[in-house]
Amino acid sequence: MKVLENVNVALKANVYFDGKVTSRAIYVGGQKQTIGVVLPGEYEFSTTQPEQMQVTSGSFEVLLPGESQWQTFAEGSTFNLDADVSFSIRATDVAEYLCSYL
């Protein structure tokens, strides 16, 4: 099981969509990332800064900004987002991600 070493972790989680999406901020050498859990459902998010999302467990369907087709991202794959965009995520099973700010 992969472990993120020597990080700072926010004790409280971020709770979205009645808890169907939760994430936790971690600080790696002062750099913020979030690790999140997504329960089955469809969710729209917005970015405020450029992000890289990595699927760390399960898989997501993602509707990237400006796209009309959902794409599937499997465990280990990544996708990038610009600042100030909206995108949607759909999960049919519990899935997880690591979000890094670029």
Added chain:
Amino acid sequence: MKVLENVNVALKANVYFDGKVTSRAIYVGGQKQTIGVVLPGEYEFSTTQPEQMQVTSGSFEVLLPGESQWQTFAEGSTFNLDADVSFSIRATDVAEYLCSYL
């Protein structure tokens, strides 16, 4: 916001009850703890070793082993559990905990 400093964090979450309870293992100086999120519902857990549960957000009702009355534990409060017991937790809103192994 309280931050747990210089810890190791498991990248993957532990998923219980279809994701209605999720937790993440953290290692503080080699000592394992878990930080968890509980969505509204009632859940039964078992221990394998003595634990201290601290409510870190929201509140839980808890049915301690051998008790017939539910007790409410508010944010900041703790309760201890022996090894090899079962207990139940009930949350009406999203709540969070920190579990330490004694």
